[in-house]
Amino acid sequence: MEIEQNLTEKGQRDYKLIRRALDDSDQNAYAQLVDNYRDSLYYTMLKMSNNPYDAEDLTIEAFGKAFKNLRQYTPDYAFSTWLFKIATNNCIDYLRKKKKIAGTIQNKKNPEQDEITMKLESQFRDPEEHIINKEKIVLMREVVEKLKPHYCKLIKMRYFDELSYDEIVQELGLPLGTVKVQLFRARDFLYNILKNSREKI
Structure with missing residues (x-):
């Protein structure tokens, strides 16, 4: 297995896990990728959403989307960069939808009733x-x-x-x-x- 030399030591570690996950369907490799970034990704989502429950769901969704599209990842850049881009884009979409729904509800409200x-x-x-x-x-x-x-x-x-x-x-x-x-x-x-x-x- 050829490891991309442009990756950092951490990036090469992640790439080995990705190859194990894809080539061998190694569940432990998936689990290790989650362990590597679970906390940092959660706190990023918490900072963006300002809601611990949303942050937990968004973290799960980010890993889910990343793993579902893992074959699209290329080692031209770090897995963490790719993962966090997926997570932030998903979070932005979620917050936009949430704001739109909240605005619609607010417009329909009659404060007196x-x-x-x-x-x-x-x-x-x-x-x-x-x-x-x-x-x-x-x-x-x-x-x-x-x-x-x-x-x-x-x-x-x-x-x-x-x-x-x-x-x-x-x-x-x-x-x-x-x-x-x-x-x-x-x-x-x-x-x-x-x-x-x-x-x-």
């Missing part, structure tokens, strides 16, 4: 809408059951049981990086199944 409206909506929510939402939840659980057992368990623990990453790590006895990589893949599989089921949902 807002509090009353919220109370009425919570008390007199359409029963039919409530039933539909319950049906969607049931269907979502059915879709999750179509995943491989390990991925199914991960999705349930993270999104149904709302366990933190640390809690999942303790439960499964796996390194944090491995859990995140496997959760990336579980979400990707789930997304593909949901795409095929979107007419039902």
Whole structure:
């Protein structure tokens, strides 16, 4: 395996991991890439979004997009540069959408009626809408059951049981990086199944 000489020592380390991930489908290589940049990427997303929950989701999305398009990476520049570019572009898009939605909601608000409206909506929510939402939840659980057992368990623990990453790590006895990589893949599989089921949902 030829290593690009223009890369720094850290860049060459990452490139070796990328080749292992692509050529050998090495899950540990993916996990190591996550471990190398998880914290620095999270704090970058936190600085941009000013929201710890958004920052966590944006960090996961960035790694997910990077791994999904890993074959497009070229060692002309460092993997970290490529990863952070993906992350910042994704974050900017997210913040623009969030700002647009917030502006739309704000324009529709009537300050004098807002509090009353919220109370009425919570008390007199359409029963039919409530039933539909319950049906969607049931269907979502059915879709999750179509995943491989390990991925199914991960999705349930993270999104149904709302366990933190640390809690999942303790439960499964796996390194944090491995859990995140496997959760990336579980979400990707789930997304593909949901795409095929979107007419039902």
